[in-house]
Amino acid sequence: MAHAVVRTVAEAVPGRRVTCVTLQVGVASGVVPDALRFAWDVAVSGTALDGARLEIASVPLRVTCRECGMTSEMPDAVHVRCAACGGREVRLDGGRELRIETVEVDDVDHEAGVAS
Amino acid sequence: MSIIELRTAVLAKNDDLAAALRLDLAAAGTVAVNLLSSPGSGKTALLELLLARCVERGVPVAALTGDLATENDAKRLARSGAPVRQVVTDGLCHLEAHLVRDHLDGWLPEGTRLLFVENVGNLVCPASYDLGESLRVVLASVTEGEDKPEKYPTAYRWADLVVVTKVDLAGACAFDEQAFLDSVTGVHPGVEVIATSARTGQGVDALLDRVLACLMHS
Numbered sequence: 001m002a003h004a005v006v007r008t009v010a011e012a013v014p015g016r017r018v019t020c021v022t023l024q025v026g027v028a029s030g031v032v033p034d035a036l037r038f039a040w041d042v043a044v045s046g047t048a049l050d051g052a053r054l055e056i057a058s059v060p061l062r063v064t065c066r067e068c069g070m071t072s073e074m075p076d077a078v079h080v081r082c083a084a085c086g087g088r089e090v091r092l093d094g095g096r097e098l099r100i101e102t103v104e105v106d107d108v109d110h111e112a113g114v115a116s
Numbered sequence: 117m118s119i120i121e122l123r124t125a126v127l128a129k130n131d132d133l134a135a136a137l138r139l140d141l142a143a144a145g146t147v148a149v150n151l152l153s154s155p156g157s158g159k160t161a162l163l164e165l166l167l168a169r170c171v172e173r174g175v176p177v178a179a180l181t182g183d184l185a186t187e188n189d190a191k192r193l194a195r196s197g198a199p200v201r202q203v204v205t206d207g208l209c210h211l212e213a214h215l216v217r218d219h220l221d222g223w224l225p226e227g228t229r230l231l232f233v234e235n236v237g238n239l240v241c242p243a244s245y246d247l248g249e250s251l252r253v254v255l256a257s258v259t260e261g262e263d264k265p266e267k268y269p270t271a272y273r274w275a276d277l278v279v280v281t282k283v284d285l286a287g288a289c290a291f292d293e294q295a296f297l298d299s300v301t302g303v304h305p306g307v308e309v310i311a312t313s314a315r316t317g318q319g320v321d322a323l324l325d326r327v328l329a330c331l332m333h334s
Contacts, residue, residue: 001244004126012122019117023126030244030270077269079302088305096274098244100122107118 001031001098002043009103010048018049020104026059028077028095033058052104061095130245133213137220137248141231146224147330148216148231150249152271154264155237157257158281160189161314162323163234167196169324176227180219181234182211189234199225210241213248229331239268251330257282258291262299269303277308279323284313 009021025031033056040054060073065082072083077095081088125131141148153159163179170177181189182203190202203211203219216233224231233249235242254275256264259282265272272278278300286293293311300309310326312319 001126001241008124008126008128009122012124013120028270028273030240077273077303078266080305081302088301090305092273092305098126100124100126103120103122105118105120 002036002039005036005100006043006047006049008100012100013048013103013105016048016105017108018052018103018105020053020055020102021049022055022057022101022103024057024059024097024099024101026061026095026097027075028061028092029059029098031098057101059095059097062093064091064093066090127244127246130213133217134246134248137213137217138250141248141250144224144226144228146228146231147251147327148233148247148249149251149253149327149330150242150247151232151234151253151255152239152242152275153235153237153255153257153281154239154260154268157237157255157260158314159234159237159255160192162255162279162281162312162320163232164193164196165314165317165320166232166324166327167193167198167200169320170230171197173324175229175328176225177230177232178224178228179232179234180211180216182215182236184208184236193234199223199228205236209236209238210245211235211247212245216247230327239264239271243268243271243274251276251327253277253279253327255279255281256296258286259289262292262295265296265299265303272300272303272307275304275307277310277326278304279319280309280311282313282315283311283318284315 044050044052061077062073064071065087066089067087068085070084151159178199179193180201180203184205184207187202190200193200201219203215252275254271310319310323
């Protein structure tokens with residue numbers, strides 16, 4: 001997954017040296033932030049993202065209760081239930097996000113070698 | 117330094133390909149079923165029976181089976197008489213939409229109504245990759261313990277159907293069905309659960325009926 005992030009960023013900002021990538025990762029996306037951070041240094045090595053920081057924001061799972069109508073947020077994808085009444089008849093929404101939000105780049109075009 | 121707002125899904129390419137594949141399959145009258153489970157849960161044994169039942173019932177069926185290495189599963193499944201193709205991932209721990217599309221191109225027999233895609237045995241990465249399926253099924257064997265859904269919530273959270281396998285062994289390994297169902301409910305309230313045994317045939321027809329119901333809605 002780290003490679004997919006690196007590939008997507010490199011294709012989006014060709015020729016630019018990337019210094020920071022911010023990601024939104026849903027708690028039910030299947031991506032473990034610690035594992036992604038662990039793989040990050042290897043994935044960016046030798047690419048335009050070499051040395052770039054990785055910042056990850058967690059996106060909660062949103063739960064709307066069919067019994068009491070309240071919407072609440074779950075910090076994890078296990079033990080899904082309404083935070084207000086404890087009901088289990090809930091509609092699930094979000095939490096699957098795996099999105100690159102912003103990319104910080106050097107203002108120097110490394111292919112041209114001049115400030116852009 | 118400049119900040120560029122990308123707001124791009126990391127798996128956008130895969131998701132776009134999967135969406136296109138789903139449309140192509142629908143146009144051809146084919147419904148794809150993505151089978152996910154951990155290694156050794158009995159995906160292939162159950163699929164052998166499902167393919168054989170389809171052949172008996174005259175349902176045009178085909179299967180792709182993904183593994184890191186070997187053609188063993190394709191050889192096993194082909195004994196059913198259904199067209200089967202192996203996808204060797206060369207170490208990749210999951211199937212991706214482009215692998216499915218490339219293996220279907222020019223191979224999937226015309227008129228195929230049901231396509232089973234047996235994912236690589238793994239409950240982590242396969243859960244993140246849409247393969248263009250209309251039905252995602254996660255399998256759990258009774259020998260794996262009752263708390264599998266809580267340990268792999270993403271796989272269960274996005275499944276359309278949960279299948280318990282090897283229920284003929286439930287007594288031998290003191291499988292607590294209610295504890296398993298509670299664990300499923302904890303991560304995916306309301307998802308349907310079907311109990312099966314590839315050894316006795318229990319639940320196989322019920323599962324196939326459930327899968328074929330997707331054809332009615334396609």
